[in-house]
Amino acid sequence: xxxxxxxxxxxxxxxxxxxxxxxxxxxxxxxxxxxxxxxxxxxxxxxxxxxxxxxxxxxxxxxxxxxxxxxxxxxxxxxxxxxxxxxxxxxxxxxxxxxxxxxxxxxxxxxxxxxxxxxxxxxxxxxxxxxxxxxxxxxxxxxxxxxxxxxxxxxxxxxxxxxxxxxxxxxxxxxxxxxxxxxxxxxxxxxxxxxxxxxxxxxxxxxxxxxxxxxxxxxxxxxxxxxxxxxxxxxxxxxxxxxxxxxxxxxxxxxxxxxxxxxxxxxxxxxxxxxxxxxxxxxxxxxxxxxxxxxxxxxxxxxxxxxxxxxxxxxxxxxxxxxxx
Amino acid sequence: xxxxxxxxxxxxxxxxxxxxxxxxxxxxxxxxxxxxxxxxxxxxxxxxxxxxxxxxxxxxxxxxxxxxxxxxxxxxxxxxxxxxxxxxxxxxxxxxxxxxxxxxxxxxxxxxxxxxxxxxxxxxxxxxxxxxxxxxxxxxxxxxxxxxxxxxxxxxxxxxxxxxxxxxxxxxxxxxxxxxxxxxxxxxxxxxxxxxxxxxxxxxxxxxxxxxxxxxxxxxxxxxxxxxxxxxxxxxxxxxxxxxxxxxxxxxxxxxxxxxxxxxxxxxxxxxxxxxxxxxxxxxxxxxxxxxxxxxxxxxxxxxxxxxxxxxxxxxxxxxxxxxx
Amino acid sequence: xxxxxxxxxxxxxxxxxxxxxxxxxxxxxxxxxxxxxxxxxxxxxxxxxxxxxxxxxxxxxxxxxxxxxxxxxxxxxxxxxxxxxxxxxxxxxxxxxxxxxxxxxxxxxxxxxxxxxxxxxxxxxxxxxxxxxxxxxxxxxxxxxxxxxxxxxxxxxxxxxxxxxxxxxxxxxxxxxxxxxxxxxxxxxxxxxxxxxxxxxxxxxxxxxxxxxxxxxxxxxxxxxxxxxxxxxxxxxxxxxxxxxxxxxxxxxxxxxxxxxxxxxxxxxxxxxxxxxxxxxxxxxxxxxxxxxxxxxxxxxxxxxxxxxxxxxxxxxxxxxxxxx
Numbered sequence: 016x017x018x019x020x021x022x023x024x025x026x027x028x029x030x031x032x033x034x035x036x037x038x039x040x041x042x043x044x045x046x047x048x049x050x051x052x053x054x055x056x057x058x059x060x061x062x063x064x065x066x067x068x069x070x071x072x073x074x075x076x077x078x079x080x081x082x083x084x085x086x087x088x089x090x091x092x093x094x095x096x097x098x099x100x101x102x103x104x105x106x107x108x109x110x111x112x113x114x115x116x117x118x119x120x121x122x123x124x125x126x127x128x129x130x131x132x133x134x135x136x137x138x139x140x141x142x143x144x145x146x147x148x149x150x151x152x153x154x155x156x157x158x159x160x161x162x163x164x165x166x167x168x169x170x171x172x173x174x175x176x177x178x179x180x181x182x183x184x185x186x187x188x189x190x191x192x193x194x195x196x197x198x199x200x201x202x203x204x205x206x207x208x209x210x211x212x213x214x215x216x217x218x219x220x221x222x223x224x225x226x227x228x229x230x231x232x233x234x235x236x237x238x239x240x241x242x243x244x245x246x247x248x249x250x251x252x253x254x255x256x257x258x259x260x261x262x263x264x265x266x267x268x269x270x271x272x273x274x275x276x277x278x279x280x281x282x283x284x285x286x287x288x289x290x291x292x293x294x295x296x297x298x299x300x301x302x303x304x305x306x307x308x309x310x311x312x313x314x315x316x317x318x319x320x321x322x323x324x325x326x327x328x329x330x331x332x333x334x335x336x337x338x339x340x
Numbered sequence: 341x342x343x344x345x346x347x348x349x350x351x352x353x354x355x356x357x358x359x360x361x362x363x364x365x366x367x368x369x370x371x372x373x374x375x376x377x378x379x380x381x382x383x384x385x386x387x388x389x390x391x392x393x394x395x396x397x398x399x400x401x402x403x404x405x406x407x408x409x410x411x412x413x414x415x416x417x418x419x420x421x422x423x424x425x426x427x428x429x430x431x432x433x434x435x436x437x438x439x440x441x442x443x444x445x446x447x448x449x450x451x452x453x454x455x456x457x458x459x460x461x462x463x464x465x466x467x468x469x470x471x472x473x474x475x476x477x478x479x480x481x482x483x484x485x486x487x488x489x490x491x492x493x494x495x496x497x498x499x500x501x502x503x504x505x506x507x508x509x510x511x512x513x514x515x516x517x518x519x520x521x522x523x524x525x526x527x528x529x530x531x532x533x534x535x536x537x538x539x540x541x542x543x544x545x546x547x548x549x550x551x552x553x554x555x556x557x558x559x560x561x562x563x564x565x566x567x568x569x570x571x572x573x574x575x576x577x578x579x580x581x582x583x584x585x586x587x588x589x590x591x592x593x594x595x596x597x598x599x600x601x602x603x604x605x606x607x608x609x610x611x612x613x614x615x616x617x618x619x620x621x622x623x624x625x626x627x628x629x630x631x632x633x634x635x636x637x638x639x640x641x642x643x644x645x646x647x648x649x650x651x652x653x654x655x656x657x658x659x660x661x662x663x664x665x
Numbered sequence: 666x667x668x669x670x671x672x673x674x675x676x677x678x679x680x681x682x683x684x685x686x687x688x689x690x691x692x693x694x695x696x697x698x699x700x701x702x703x704x705x706x707x708x709x710x711x712x713x714x715x716x717x718x719x720x721x722x723x724x725x726x727x728x729x730x731x732x733x734x735x736x737x738x739x740x741x742x743x744x745x746x747x748x749x750x751x752x753x754x755x756x757x758x759x760x761x762x763x764x765x766x767x768x769x770x771x772x773x774x775x776x777x778x779x780x781x782x783x784x785x786x787x788x789x790x791x792x793x794x795x796x797x798x799x800x801x802x803x804x805x806x807x808x809x810x811x812x813x814x815x816x817x818x819x820x821x822x823x824x825x826x827x828x829x830x831x832x833x834x835x836x837x838x839x840x841x842x843x844x845x846x847x848x849x850x851x852x853x854x855x856x857x858x859x860x861x862x863x864x865x866x867x868x869x870x871x872x873x874x875x876x877x878x879x880x881x882x883x884x885x886x887x888x889x890x891x892x893x894x895x896x897x898x899x900x901x902x903x904x905x906x907x908x909x910x911x912x913x914x915x916x917x918x919x920x921x922x923x924x925x926x927x928x929x930x931x932x933x934x935x936x937x938x939x940x941x942x943x944x945x946x947x948x949x950x951x952x953x954x955x956x957x958x959x960x961x962x963x964x965x966x967x968x969x970x971x972x973x974x975x976x977x978x979x980x981x982x983x984x985x986x987x988x989x990x
Contacts (some may be wrong), residue, residue, distance in 0.1 A: 043376050051693050053721060063415065063436070067406050067443045071378060074404040079724040081717050090713065101842050106939035109951070110958065111713070114938065117963035127713030192426050200901045288439065289431035293424030301434070306434065313442035368701050388761070390738065392731050392768045394702060399729040575779050613764065614756035618749030627758070633760065638767035 016325045019056050020142060020155040021163055022205045033169050035314075035321040040318065041188045042075045047080030048327050054120030056082045059126040059141065060094075064288060064312055065164065069123060072319035075326070081119065089193065108144045110251040115294045116149030120337070128159035128196050130260030135161065137225070146279050147190040148323045152326045154319075160225075162198045164322065166206040168314035172307055173212070173247055176283050181211055182246035183280070186217030187238060189295040190265045191252035197224060200253050204228040217241035221255050229245075238269060247307075250286050250296050273298040276305060311338055341650045344479040346488055347530045357383030360496050360639075360646040367400045376404030377584040380444030381407045382659065384417075384451040384466065388450050389613060390481045390489065394448060397644035401652070403417050406444065408539055419465045434468045439521065441474030445662070446651055450618055453484035455520050455585030459548060461485065462550070477651045479644075485550075487523045492532035492638035498537070498572055500639075501608050506536055507571035508605070510564060516577035517592045522549060524612050525578050529553040542566035544658065546580050546588040563594060570604040574631075575611050575621050601630060608632045616664040666975045670792060671813055672806040672855045685964075692970065699728030705769030706732045706806065709742075709776040709791065711775045714938060715961055719773060719784045722969035726977070732771065732984040744790045748946050758794045766799030770987070771976055778809035778846050780910030782942040786810065787875070789805060802976045803968075812848045812874075814972065815969065816856035816965035817935050821956055823862070823897055825964075826933050831861055832896035833930070837888060838868030839982050840915045841902035847874060848905045849937050854878040867891035871905050871913040895929040897957075899938050900946050922947040926955060933957045 018024050025031050054073040056066065066082070068178050073080045076293075085092065093104035115122055123146055128136035134161040146153045155163055161171055173184065184207055200216075205228050207214040214232045216224070219325055223234070235241050242248065255261045270293075276282060277314065284300050286308045293300050299307055330338050342377050350356050363369075367444045381391065392408070410417065417436055418429035425432065440447055449470055451596045454459035456592040460486040480488055488623050499507065509532055511525055519528045525541075530553050532539040541549065541558045548559070560566050567573065575596050580586045595618075601607060617623050625631055658660055667769050668674050669801055675681050688694075703772035704723040706716065716732070723730045735742065743754035751756065765772055776797055786809040796803045804812055824832065834857055836850055848867075857864040864882045866874065873884070885891050892898065900921050905911045920943075926932060934950050936958045942948050950956055980988050 029698075046376070050723075051696070053724065055717065061415065063408060063410075064439060067380065067408065069441065070406050071404075071443050074378065074757070075376075081720050083713060083717065085713075090711065097943075097948060099474075100941040101944055105941070106713075110962075111936055111958045114962040115717065116713060117959065118721050118966060149806060238730050290434055290435060291416070291425040291430070292432050293422075294426055298422060301432075304564060309438045309442065312435075312439040371701070386740065388733060388735075388756075391704065391765060392733065392765065395731050396729075396768050399703065400701075613760055615760060616750040616755070617743070617757050618747075619751055625746060634767065636764045637760075637764040642766060 016329055018146060018153045019163060019326065020158065021161050022166070023207050027337060028209050030037060031070045031321060031325070032174055033170060034318050034324070035167070036174070038324065039317040040207055040323050042317070044329060045324060046075060046077050047077035048324060049073065052327060052331065053079045053081060053118065054323070055115050055122045057115065057122060058084045061098045061126070062125050062156065064123060064245045064315055068163070068315035069156060069319045071316050072323055076323055078323070087149050090093055091099065092124060092141070094144060102127060105193045108141070109148050112145045112148035112151070116151045119151060120150050120331065121323065122151045123154040123156045125156035126158055128198070130194055130196065130254060133207070133259040152330055154326070157198055159196070159206065160198055161202040164315060164318050165199060166202040167318040167322070168284060168311055169249070169287070170204060170210060171283065171318060172311045175247065175310070176307060178233060179269055181213060183213040183215065183244055184247045184249065184302045185241045185245040186216045186249045186251065187241065187271060188214050188222050188251045188269060189252045189271070190267060190269055191291060191295060193215040193263050194254035194260050195252050197253045197256055200224055200251050203249055204230070209233060215241045219264045221258060222253065223257060225256055239278055240276040242275060242280055247283045248279060248284050250284060270295070270297060271300060273303070276300070288312055293340060310327065341654055342537045344473060344647045344651065345478060346486055347491065347534050349411065350462070352416060353534050356646060356650070357499060358486045359649070360492070360642050361499070363638070363646050363649065367642070370649065371402050372402060373649060374398060374401035377652060378406060378443065380440050380447045380646070381405060382440065382447060382449045383407065383409045387450050387481065389640055390445065390450060390622045390642045393640035394481060394489070394513060394644045396641050397648055400645050401648055403648070417466070417467060425434060425526040427653060433466070434473050437470045437473035438475070441476040443499060445656065446473050446477045446479060446648065448479040448481050450481035450553060451483055453519065453523070455519055455579060456632065458584040476657055478614060478653070479647060482523055484521070485523055486527040486530065487612070488527055489643050490524060491527040492643040492647070493636055494528060494574070494610060494612070494638045495531050495535060496643060497610065497636045500635070501632060502571065504571060508538040508540065508569055508575065509572045510566050510570040511541045511574045511576065513547050513594060514575045514577045514596070515592060515594055516620060519585050520577050521589050522578045522581055525549055525576050526553040528574055528576070529557060533557060538631035544589045544591060544594065547578065547613070548584060550581055557606060562602055567600060568609045572610050573604060573607045575609060577620055595622060596625060597621070598624050598628070601625070610636055613637055622633040666979055668796060668803045669813060669976065670803060670808065671784055671811055672816065672973050675830060678859050680972060681975070682821060684974070685817070685967050686824070688971050688974065689967040692967070695974060696727050698974060699723060699726035699758050702770040702981065704731045704973070705772045706730060706766065707774045708732065708734045709774070712775055713773060713807065714965055715775060718962070718965035719806060719814070719968050719969045720766060722973055725970050726973055728973070735940035738765040742796060744745040744793070758791070759798050762795045762798035763800070764814060766801040767771055769801060770981065771802045771804060772799050772974065773806045775806035776808055778780055778848070780844055780846065782906060782911040790909065804972060805960060807848055807926055809846070810848055811851055814968050815849060816935060817851060817963055817968040818934060818971070819899070820860060820939070821964045821968060822935065822961045825960070826957060827896065829896060833861060833863040833894055834897045834899065835891045835895040836866045836901065837891065837898045838872050838919060839852040839900045839902045840917060840919055841920070841941060844910050844912050844955050845902050847903045850901050851878040853899060854880070854882060855872045858882060865891045869914045869916060870917065871908060873905065873907060875906055880884070889928055892925060892928040893968065895932045898929065898932045898934050900934060902945055920945070921945060921950060923949050923953070926950070926959060935961055938962055946981065
């Protein structure tokens with residue numbers, strides 16, 4: 016594995032998950048693997064879980080970590096080629112990425128969509144251009160359209176808490192007061208579609224996700240039907256993809272509470288956090304025995320550590336030299 | 341010792357101070373104690389001394405450090421239970437604390453009072469809720485009402501510079517242009533009341549501190565009487581507790597200068613910093629031989645390192661597993 | 666070497682450069698030199714390359730790094746003596762520097778000019794007062810008037826890419842939309858004047874640099890004449906020194922492109938970055954074979970690591986105690 020920006024970067028998903036469970040059992044077993052290696056974490060957007068869990072993962076491997084906050088105001092990057100930079104952008108991604116690549120062995124990047132221009136967001140220019148110009152392995156810490164470390168942690172959590180061979184997993188839209196990216200649901204769908212689960216997506220009309228991620232999942236506007244016999248319910252808000260970035264519904268009946276859980280097979284409830292209590296999920300669920308949200312967050316460390324381990328093993332020689340740059 | 345948020349968390353103060361002096365003599369004697377342990381430092385307010393000294397202390401013990409700035413704007417935490425989060429708060433402390441507790445072995449938190457609502461501030465909800473939900477030892481890096489690492493460093497400094505068995509220590513209010521918290525004087529009073537010193541507090545009328553911290557200290561509005569034969573003068577501004585958060589006086593005659601020091605027993609002068617020169621303390625004192633302010637700041641490292649050592653020794657097994665979580 | 670704030674701090678430039686090339690060949694050869702030593706990095710201004718490369722350099726030596734952002738708003742430092750601090754400044758540099766000196770073994774500081782008051786900027790009060798009060802070695806991470814780590818990296822780059830014994834090096838002014846400091850050109854001139862090169866400076870009228878830095882360099886307003894037979898062209902904008910901080914020209918004919926390079930001896934083109942493409946330098950040069958800009962940035966690590974090595978070796982005993990504080 017060279018980069019980690021989508022499930023398609025993973026050659027063997029089962030093997031990666033087995034490795035993650037081994038890493039979780041003994042996080043310091045390979046604490047020398049990252050010696051003299053530097054992880055650069057570039058944040059174009061704020062982050063709490065991602066920042067802390069990825070830094071922890073790198074330190075468990077003995078890596079050095081350099082974090083940089085690049086505000087879109089304070090250090091705006093130019094993405095377009097050939098236009099004179101006489102505006103607000105102060106550095107072109109060609110130079111910025113190349114330089115950071117010189118200082119770091121692996122780069123991890125966080126960038127959000129603006130939710131205004133669909134083509135721009137789904138074009139993932141920041142991520143793609145960093146991959147092109149930095150010449151080092153790239154890890155997505157959430158991009159405009161995907162959040163693979165979250166989805167990997169989610170899948171680890173499902174594995175750990177699943178009692179059936181092929182669980183029914185439901186991704187259920189939830190209301191929110193702000194328009195949120197589609198990155199988490201897109202990504203979760205991608206990973207579920209690669210896993211041996213029965214995968215159902217339910218949301219109000221107008222909230223259809225991009226078909227590339229939905230693929231062969233069942234989609235329904237009938238939440239109750241979706242919840243029936245579910246083993247896992249993944250709750251998440253997202254803004255509309257077709258009417259791009261818009262809030263089309265705040266229908267409170269989509270909020271999952273204990274009553275709705277009765278429809279399920281005693282389902283576990285998941286959310287990537289941060290969660291707005293009483294808006295996206297009821298207090299009774301978050302404080303009750305069916306919630307897995309803290310387990311998911313905890314597994315972010317082991318997802319990141321496993322990905323870093325894979326990249327270190329496949330791209331660097333034990334003596335510290337890079338294999339293929 | 342499980343948490344460190346007040347002097348009442350310290351079972352044996354003399355023993356803790358002896359340990360601190362030993363740590364100061366050889367700060368790297370136990371540089372492997374914190375191996376594979378992570379200290380999370382959470383800042384809800386800016387910090388210079390506290391941030392640097394605590395990070396230094398943790399690194400002296402071989403710990404990893406993860407720092408997070410949580411602005412009250414950028415990542416506002418919800419503290420109330422049961423209210424739908426349809427406002428500015430983006431994450432409930434229940435989730436935030438639980439997740440940070442998963443990533444870190446010890447959490448250190450900095451949060452200030454707003455000085456508007458006395459009950460809210462003195463309720464210490466942020467600290468208490470982090471303690472409740474994070475499931476890991478908590479260190480206060482200054483809370484709404486107390487600043488125990490500062491007071492511990494102050495007491496170490498007094499020990500080092502005291503030539504008498506039972507020194508006279510005077511906490512003397514000073515003017516300031518802004519309303520400041522009562523955390524430092526409250527905390528200093530708490531620690532002095534546990535120490536073998538003659539403790540006097542002097543301030544203008546209306547600046548009485550909460551009786552829980554004053555306890556059996558002498559209190560007087562006559563600064564000159566208080567200063568008489570003092571061995572240590574701790575200078576500090578605070579806003580009114582009774583007329584909560586208000587500035588009742590800017591009386592310049594409270595500023596300590598060399599003339600006032602003549603009343604004392606050649607007293608050493610202390611301040612927690614930052615200090616406004618010419619407002620809180622005269623230049624002649626800060627630049628003269630009686631000032632201990634840089635010694636106090638230097639001792640912040642050894643206070644923090646001793647507390648971390650105590651918590652590591654009592655809550656984690658040598659093989660790295662937690663003892664009692 | 667005790668401090669590193671100008672080329673005049675370097676006793677033997679050739680020796681320093683030889684050391685830098687050795688460090689670059691094997692950056693981890695002395696990875697234990699900085700054990701238990703702490704580098705404090707103080708940023709009064711934002712930084713990307715400097716922050717990342719200096720942190721990397723320190724970590725290569727096994728040092729701990731503590732970074733502090735001191736915004737001029739959030740934590741304004743008082744520089745003047747004797748004035749009551751009843752305004753916006755919250756801490757005097759005397760205390761701030763002394764305290765940081767207690768926490769760190771080496772302090773590295775970044776501060777920019779305001780470009781409004783020439784005497785204030787060229788007085789370098791922040792740097793000078795930190796040196797006076799912190800009692801520890803000081804490294805400039807760019808000051809109001811100089812940027813020695815950049816110049817040292819530039820000189821390493823020239824050494825590596827020079828095929829003649831005494832190359833012709835041209836510093837060529839470039840247009841920009843904002844008024845920029847003179848620190849990089851001043852510093853580059855200082856270092857070139859100490860090196861065995863033919864050094865020419867070219868700029869429009871009114872952009873004369875301070876004579877202390879220009880010294881025995883040839884200066885011309887005729888860019889074409891300057892470029893003739895050049896081996897290296899260092900492109901950089903700066904604002905006027907005489908009409909202090911002003912933009913006097915945006916003359917696009919000063920932009921270096923491939924056509925202009927034909928005048929040179931197949932010159933390599935340099936820039937300290939960030940660069941505004943199409944304004945300061947043409948895309949064709951930045952994307953072509955003559956550009957050294959990423960090499961320069963990469964060498965920032967080895968410049969910083971060599972300086973840290975020198976300071977550690979000359980100021981600290983192997984057992985970890987300071988030699989001369």
